Amino acid sequence: GAVVSQHPSRVICKSGTSVKIECRSLDFQATTMFWYRQFPKQSLMLMATSNEGSKATYEQGVEKDKFLINHASLTLSTLTVTSAHPEDSSFYICSARDQREGQPNQPQHFGDGTRLSIL
Amino acid sequence: QQPVQSPQAVILREGEDAVINCSSSKALYSVHWYRQKHGEAPVFLMILLKGGEQKGHEKISASFNEKKQQSSLYLTASQLSYSGTYFCGTASGGSNYKLTFGKGTLLTVNP
Numbered sequence: 579g580a581v582v583s584q585h586p587s588r589v590i591c592k593s594g595t596s597v598k599i600e601c602r603s604l605d606f607q608a609t610t611m612f613w614y615r616q617f618p619k620q621s622l623m624l625m626a627t628s629n630e631g632s633k634a635t636y637e638q639g640v641e642k643d644k645f646l647i648n649h650a651s652l653t654l655s656t657l658t659v660t661s662a663h664p665e666d667s668s669f670y671i672c673s674a675r676d677q678r679e680g681q682p683n684q685p686q687h688f689g690d691g692t693r694l695s696i697l
Numbered sequence: 698q699q700p701v702q703s704p705q706a707v708i709l710r711e712g713e714d715a716v717i718n719c720s721s722s723k724a725l726y727s728v729h730w731y732r733q734k735h736g737e738a739p740v741f742l743m744i745l746l747k748g749g750e751q752k753g754h755e756k757i758s759a760s761f762n763e764k765k766q767q768s769s770l771y772l773t774a775s776q777l778s779y780s781g782t783y784f785c786g787t788a789s790g791g792s793n794y795k796l797t798f799g800k801g802t803l804l805t806v807n808p
């Protein structure tokens with residue numbers, strides 16, 4: 579089945595540091611990938627949709643300059659949390675689905691997530 | 698718009714059944730069900746696409762009533778491994794696909 583790999587799994591860093599998280603689709607190509615954020619005991623909130631070769635689509639209330647998204651290839655999307663502060667500490671999860679022709683209505687598969695802790 | 702899940706939490710003894718509901722105020726194209734264990738990423742359970750469609754996965758099944766914009770997840774003869782938070786995700790049709798998740802239902806199965 580479709581596999582999504584996310585790296586790193588955990589980051590602990592000082593306030594003001596920028597952190598890059600990678601999301602890869604391992605056995606399929608993904609023209610779009612999705613970035614979610616989850617606070618403890620809460621739901622998964624969609625932050626943005628990453629589009630290969632074009633700008634990401636951000637959800638309302640998500641700062642574009644704070645959360646930089648790059649989708650340079652069909653198998654890789656990156657999320658960079660710029661100048662991170664303690665309030666950015668959260669569980670960040672990427673997701674993708676196989677959209678090949680002849681594969682309609684495929685489920686979204688999630689990476690293992692990145693637990694970000696800003697001191 | 699975020700779908701509404703109920704109940705928020707349920708506690709079962711091993712072998713008991715449970716139903717988790719998911720409803721939306723928007724017309725739905727598909728409903729996706731996931732289970733997430735503490736500290737882990739969500740794991741896909743099933744996707745329902747058609748009105749009235751029912752799908753099964755071991756002792757976990759689900760239905761989708763397109764007209765009522767509702768879906769229900771049925772867990773029968775629950776096992777300890779079923780414990781976790783269950784999320785329904787809803788997607789509208791069209792080119793602007795995105796999956797919006799409910800707040801989740803915490804299921805605890807005790808021996």
